[in-house]
Every structure is written in structure tokens, then in C-alpha cells.
Amino acid sequence: MRKVAVVAAASRQEEKMLDTEVELMIPLISEVKARTGLDQTDIGFTCSGSSDFLAGQAFSFVMTLDAVGPVPPIAESHVEMDGAWAFYESWVKFQMGVIDTALVYSYGKPSPGSLQDVLSTQLDPYYIAPLWPDAHAVAGLQARTLLEQGIITVDQLADCAVRAGTVESREEYFSQPMLSDPLRKADCPTYADGGVAMILAAEGKAEELCEKPAWITGIDHRIDAHHFGVRDLTAVPSARLAAEKAGVHDGPIDIAELHAAYTTHDLLLRKEMGLPETPNDNQRSYPIKADTLMASGLLRIAEAARGIWDGQANRALAHATAGPLLQQNLVCVLSGESN
Amino acid sequence: MGTGGELAAVVGVGMTKFSATRGDVSMPGLVREAAQRALDDAGMQWDDIDAVVMGKAPDFFEGVMMPEIFLSEALGCVGKPMLRVHTAGSVGGSTALVAASLVHSGVHKRVLTVAWEKQSESNAMWALSLKQPFQVSINAGAGGYFSPIIRQYMEATQAPELIGCMVAFKDRQHALLNPYAHLHQPDLTFDQVVESPMLWEPIRYSETCPSSDGAAAMVIVNEEEADKAKNPAWIHAGAMRSEANNFPGRDEVNPLASRECAEDLWNQAGITNPREEIDVVEMYVPFSWYEPMWLESLGFCERGDGWKLVESGATHIEGGDLPVNCSGGVLSSNPIGASGMIRFAEAALQVRGMAGDHQVEGARKAMGHAYGGGAQYFAMWVVGKDKPNA
Numbered sequence: 001m002r003k004v005a006v007v008a009a010a011s012r013q014e015e016k017m018l019d020t021e022v023e024l025m026i027p028l029i030s031e032v033k034a035r036t037g038l039d040q041t042d043i044g045f046t047c048s049g050s051s052d053f054l055a056g057q058a059f060s061f062v063m064t065l066d067a068v069g070p071v072p073p074i075a076e077s078h079v080e081m082d083g084a085w086a087f088y089e090s091w092v093k094f095q096m097g098v099i100d101t102a103l104v105y106s107y108g109k110p111s112p113g114s115l116q117d118v119l120s121t122q123l124d125p126y127y128i129a130p131l132w133p134d135a136h137a138v139a140g141l142q143a144r145t146l147l148e149q150g151i152i153t154v155d156q157l158a159d160c161a162v163r164a165g166t167v168e169s170r171e172e173y174f175s176q177p178m179l180s181d182p183l184r185k186a187d188c189p190t191y192a193d194g195g196v197a198m199i200l201a202a203e204g205k206a207e208e209l210c211e212k213p214a215w216i217t218g219i220d221h222r223i224d225a226h227h228f229g230v231r232d233l234t235a236v237p238s239a240r241l242a243a244e245k246a247g248v249h250d251g252p253i254d255i256a257e258l259h260a261a262y263t264t265h266d267l268l269l270r271k272e273m274g275l276p277e278t279p280n281d282n283q284r285s286y287p288i289k290a291d292t293l294m295a296s297g298l299l300r301i302a303e304a305a306r307g308i309w310d311g312q313a314n315r316a317l318a319h320a321t322a323g324p325l326l327q328q329n330l331v332c333v334l335s336g337e338s339n
Numbered sequence: 340m341g342t343g344g345e346l347a348a349v350v351g352v353g354m355t356k357f358s359a360t361r362g363d364v365s366m367p368g369l370v371r372e373a374a375q376r377a378l379d380d381a382g383m384q385w386d387d388i389d390a391v392v393m394g395k396a397p398d399f400f401e402g403v404m405m406p407e408i409f410l411s412e413a414l415g416c417v418g419k420p421m422l423r424v425h426t427a428g429s430v431g432g433s434t435a436l437v438a439a440s441l442v443h444s445g446v447h448k449r450v451l452t453v454a455w456e457k458q459s460e461s462n463a464m465w466a467l468s469l470k471q472p473f474q475v476s477i478n479a480g481a482g483g484y485f486s487p488i489i490r491q492y493m494e495a496t497q498a499p500e501l502i503g504c505m506v507a508f509k510d511r512q513h514a515l516l517n518p519y520a521h522l523h524q525p526d527l528t529f530d531q532v533v534e535s536p537m538l539w540e541p542i543r544y545s546e547t548c549p550s551s552d553g554a555a556a557m558v559i560v561n562e563e564e565a566d567k568a569k570n571p572a573w574i575h576a577g578a579m580r581s582e583a584n585n586f587p588g589r590d591e592v593n594p595l596a597s598r599e600c601a602e603d604l605w606n607q608a609g610i611t612n613p614r615e616e617i618d619v620v621e622m623y624v625p626f627s628w629y630e631p632m633w634l635e636s637l638g639f640c641e642r643g644d645g646w647k648l649v650e651s652g653a654t655h656i657e658g659g660d661l662p663v664n665c666s667g668g669v670l671s672s673n674p675i676g677a678s679g680m681i682r683f684a685e686a687a688l689q690v691r692g693m694a695g696d697h698q699v700e701g702a703r704k705a706m707g708h709a710y711g712g713g714a715q716y717f718a719m720w721v722v723g724k725d726k727p728n729a
């Protein structure tokens with residue numbers, strides 16, 4: 001496989017932004033271009049991820065393309081997925097040997113609507129969505145199953161909430177009322193508007209653009225079944241398999257940037273990927289405190305790369321998820337060393 | 340950006356019957372119908388597939404957010420990688436190119452790709468008319484958007500007024516040769532096309548595409564696998580380009596992104612004279628006049644001469660030397676998200692000699708073409724009966 005690295009990243013998250021998607025993305029895309037000195041015409045491929053259901057408009061990504069300035073025309077593609085999958089599509093293009101650089105970006109602005117309810121429309125439209133179960137309700141269903149089967153305990157949930165910083169202490173956690181029984185507010189995500197832009201480069205080019213490229217040593221993604229009656233809600237086989245295929249277990253992981261929007265998801269993912277429940281090094285940021293649908297996954301990759309640039313990590317894991325209850329998962333391992 | 344890497348070929352093609360309402364199947368049933376036919380054609384089982392790439396147009400068309408999520412089981416994706424592409428009207432073509440890239444890159448050996456739309460589940464006009472703050476609403480559908488551009492073409496080339504009707508009548512005749520086509524109008528006459536109501540001057544009702552339900556699927560494999568197949572369609576070239584919707588000096592009739600995409604495509608395929616070297620074209624023509632416009636943009640003739648090709652009958656399957664849209668084209672079937680993939684899949688069927696009654700005899704090289712947005716997104720490929728550079 002051809003060696004590819006993350007050489008620049010820029011991101012922004014706020015609970016509620018008044019900027020349009022274009023206004024949000026222009027500074028971020030400009031920042032990664034300025035940092036690498038690349039002009040749009042120097043970039044081999046551009047790929048983005050977003051959702052029309054957040055923008056409330058069909059073909060919404062067409063407008064946002066203005067943030068890139070595609071004049072003259074560019075080689076470009078878009079996934080209706082988290083930007084982490086746009087990152088994957090770009091990595092594939094590098095493997096074809098036809099590009100040396102790529103721009104990847106994604107964004108989401110859930111604040112104009114009720115994301116909790118919008119996410120109901122992602123469920124099977126014939127059998128599940130007509131019941132309008134919102135995202136926290138579905139998460140509560142899974143949490144109840146995990147607790148009843150003794151796979152996790154409420155104390156673990158409390159400790160996870162403390163580690164993620166949604167509460168200061170166990171006492172504070174247990175003082176909270178139930179939000180979606182058995183989940184409290186501290187177990188559930190706060191949604192945020194935001195965006196991420198990133199530049200990737202192949203070996204030979206990456207060293208020119210970045211002092212310490214964050215090399216992709218493995219990347220894989222998998223999807224599980226959708227229907228709750230078919231899935232084992234206490235397991236995430238797709239995350240387990242993606243971690244194996246991405247080579248997570250080939251060496252020590254210094255930081256794991258998990259796209260866990262619920263405490264239950266954090267615990268489940270650690271179990272499936274064989275990561276310690278109480279890591280030595282905390283994540284640089286937690287989606288549970290600011291989850292930006294369509295961008296949180298790509299932001300995990302950006303944070304993992306920053307960990308490598310800062311010297312916090314030599315080997316970092318980034319994870320992205322999509323669909324209800326961790327249905328689809330992507331795992332990427334970044335390393336400070338190219339070998 | 341070319342195909343690069345390993346050789347790839349189409350060894351399975353599947354399509355559904357296209358119609359206004361496929362009330363007999365759910366969304367999972369629809370995509371599975373096309374996918375199963377592609378697998379049968381390839382002589383494969385679901386387990387043989389390494390990864391799935393799905394494409395469709397806006398999620399608002401069915402009212403399901405990211406529907407690939409709930410179609411995981413229907414497409415046999417459980418435990419596999421799945422990607423969902425969305426690049427406006429060109430999406431069906433882009434989806435095929437992303438699937439091909441998974442093989443060209445050496446990441447996977449056997450990839451299933453599916454594109455679909457089930458417009459009857461929702462209301463496309465509603466989906467396209469959601470008002471946005473601080474944005475000009477078109478409010479007149481795609482025809483209202485493209486009609487001024489078509490008028491500009493007619494003005495610049497002084498094309499005779501009925502060229503568009505000739506294209507529409509030709510594609511509806513072609514559709515009679517394709518059992519999957521949505522519109523089968525055996526009694527339609529040229530005069531009826533001309534006399535049909537004017538919707539968006541100069542676009543008449545009969546010069547527009549229908550709204551369809553339907554899906555298309557392909558199995559794309561690497562060289563080792565394709566060598567085992569009896570009639571693979573080898574991918575000779577693939578290209579995508581996008582440009583902004585609005586900028587000073589933009590040529591909307593013949594967009595720069597279209598010309599650059601075609602130039603890249605012909606270079607990759609080693610084609611210097613498309614008119615001579617391409618045997619059959621499946622082109623994205625949702626409004627009749629786009630056939631002469633794209634013929635010029637893609638380099639099949641000089642600028643201003645596209646309508647002359649149409650008028651001479653060159654693009655008709657009977658007697659034409661450059662048959663265009665032998666399947667009936669988008670003008671006869673338009674499940675939006677799938678329409679681009681149908682073009683790509685029909686090109687593959689032609690070079691495999693499997694296009695049935697709409698087969699162009701001896702077709703060795705075919706082009707598949709798709710566009711989207713305000714004629715700003717382009718996806719194209721060339722497939723051949725022979726291996727590239729053979």
C-alpha cells in the first residue's frame with residue numbers, strides 16, 4: 001500500500017452558529033491550504049461528506065462547494081456520510097497512484113432543527129421510523145439491554161461520564177435525573193454545529209508539506225445489520241472487525257479518539273477494540289460534549305493527527321461511526337513513523 | 340486523474356423494470372432486484388462480494404435520511420465495507436467510478452455497486468422546493484433552470500426549432516427496443532411530440548424525462564477475476580469533474596468542467612477521434628436539446644454542429660454511425676439517482692454484446708456519461724470489449 005499522511009487539519013465547533021455552511025467552511029479550507037502552501041489547482045482530488053437532512057435542502061453540498069472555489073474545474077466527489085468516509089475514498093484514490101494530494105472536508109449544522117427527531121428518519125421507514133423513536137430513546141433501549149445482561153454497570157457509566165467531562169464526579173452523575181431511562185443527561189451527547197478540513201499527501205510530498213506527517217498505517221470500515229430485532233445490541237462486530245483489519249493490535253495505542261456519543265458507546269467500543277477502559281491518555285476532545293453529525297468522525301482523525309504533531313502520541317487510533325447504535329464503523333491508525 | 344493501478348472490468352449488470360410506481364416492491368426489494376440480477380449475470384453469490392458502493396440522489400426523494408443504513412441487509416453488506424455516494428444528477432456515474440476505484444486501487448477484488456431512486460415514495464417537487472433563507476428559489480423545477488441555457492444554444496447555433504423534438508422522438512423509438520424502459524409509446528408520432536404542451540419554452544412536455552422508480556447494479560472485478568468471465572467490459576477510462584454554479588464568464592451551454600472531463604477521458608483511453616473510435620454512446624439527456632449540446636461539448640463534432648448530427652440521423656440506432664441512447668435514455672426512464680449508472684451499465688452491456696434488441700452490432704468501445712447540478716458535475720467512462728492497450 002502507498003504511504004499517505006495527514007499533513008494539515010483545521011476545525012471549528014460551536015453549539016450554535018449563525019454562519020452558513022459556506023461561511024463556516026471557507027476559513028477552515030483556507031487555513032489548511034495556507035498551512036501547506038497548496039493552491040486548489042495543486043490538489044489532486046477533493047472529497048466531502050455532509051447530509052441534506054441537516055441542511056434541510058436537496059443537493060445542499062452543491063452550494064457548499066463554493067467554499068472550495070472550484071474554478072477552474074476540479075476532480076471531486078461527495079459522500080452522504082461522515083467525512084471520515086470521504087477521507088477513506090480519498091485514501092483509495094491515492095492507492096490508485098493517480099494523486100499526490102487531497103482535500104477532505106465535512107460539516108454539519110444540526111442547530112436549526114431537532115436532531116434527536118431528525119435521526120428517527122434514518123431508521124427503517126416501514127417498520128421502525130413510523131414509531132418516531134428519537135436517538136436518546138434508541139440509545140436507552142441499548143443501555144437497558146447492556147445493564148440487564150450485566151455487561152456494564154451504572155458505576156462504569158458514571159466513571160465514563162467523569163472521564164469524558166460531562167460531570168465532575170460520581171456524586172454529580174447520580175444526582176442527575178433520568179433523561180432516557182437508564183441514561184442520564186451526562187450519558188448523552190450535546191449536539192454542536194461544526195466543520196473540519198484536512199489535507200492528505202503521499203510519501204514524497206507529505207514530508208515537504210509537514211514537519212511530522214501523521215502516516216496512515218491502517219484503515220478499514222464495516223457495517224452491521226440495521227434492524228434492532230436482528231442485531232445483538234450488546235456487541236459491535238463491525239467495530240471489532242474494522243479494528244482488526246486496520247491493525248490496531250499490531251502495537252501500543254497512545255491515544256484513542258473514539259466517536260462515542262454516549263457513555264455506553266464508549267464502553268462498548270473499548271471492549272470490542274480491546275482498549276483499556278481507563279486509558280493513560282484521555283481523548284483530546286469528546287463527541288459526547290460536542291457531537292457534530294457528519295463531521296465528528298473526521299474530527300476524530302484530525303485530533304489523532306494533532307496528537308502526533310504535538311508529540312502526545314506516536315501511534316493514535318481514530319474511530320468514526322454512523323447509523324443508530326454504532327451500526328457502521330471506521331477505524332484508522334495514524335503513526336508518527338512512516339514504517 | 341486517470342484510472343491508474345490495476346485493470347478492472349464489469350462482469351455483471353442488473354436492472355429493474357422502470358416505471359412511475361413500483362408499488363410491488365419496497366425500497367429493499369427494489370435494490371435487491373437489480374443487485375440479484377447483476378450477481379446472477381456475474382455468476383456470483385452474495386458472499387463473493389468484498390464491498391458495496393451505493394448511490395442515489397437527494398434523500399428527500401424518499402424521505403429517508405441516509406437510506407443505505409437501513410438497506411445494509413438487503414444489499415448483503417453485513418460485515419462488509421459500504422460506501423454511499425451523492426454527487427447530484429451525476430451520482431449514478433460517480434458511484435460506478437468510486438466502485439471501480441476500489442478495484443483499480445487493489446483494495447478489493449469484487450465490488451457490487453447499486454444506484455436507485457424510488458420517487459413514488461415521496462414527492463420530488465416538494466424535495467426540490469424547500470425554501471432556504473437568503474437564496475433565490477428556482478420554483479420551476481429543473482426544466483425552468485435549463486430552458487434559458489437551451490435557448491442560448493439555439494440562438495448561438497441557429498439550430499432549427501424541431502431538433503429537440505427529433506431527439507425526443509428518436510429516444511422514445513429506441514425505448515421500444517428496451518423491455519426495462521419506463522416509457523413504451525408504440526403509437527407516438529413525431530407530430531404528437533411537436534404538438535405536446537410547451538412547459539418551459541422551448542421545452543415541450545414530450546421533450547422531458549419522466550419520474551421513475553428503479554435501480555441499476557453492476558459487479559466490477561479485477562483482472563484476475565475478469566479473465567475468468569466470458570465477456571467482461573474492460574474499463575478503459577474514468578473521469579469526474581465539478582465546477583462552481585456561478586462565476587463570471589461561465590459558459591453554461593458548454594461548461595469548462597464538461598470539456599476538461601471529456602479531454603481527460605479521451606486521453607486516458609488513448610482516443611484521438613471520438614466520433615470514429617466510439618461505437619455507441621449512453622449520454623445523460625433529461626431534456627432533448629442536451630443531446631446536440633453534449634455531442635459538441637464531448638468532442639464528437641465541432642462546436643455548433645451537434646444539431647446537424649441529430650438532423651442527419653447519425654445518432655439513431657438504425658443507420659446512424661454514432662448511435663446515442665439506444666436504451667431510450669433518460670428521456671424514457673429516469674430514476675434520478677440510478678440514471679447515471681444506467682448510462683454506464685448500458686455502455687457495458689453494449690461492449691459485452693448483451694444489449695438485446697437495442698444492441699449495436701459489433702460495438703467494441705462505448706461511452707457512459709452523466710451530469711448533474713446546474714450542469715456542473717460530470718462523470719464519464721469508456722468501456723471496451725478488449726483489454727486496455729491490448
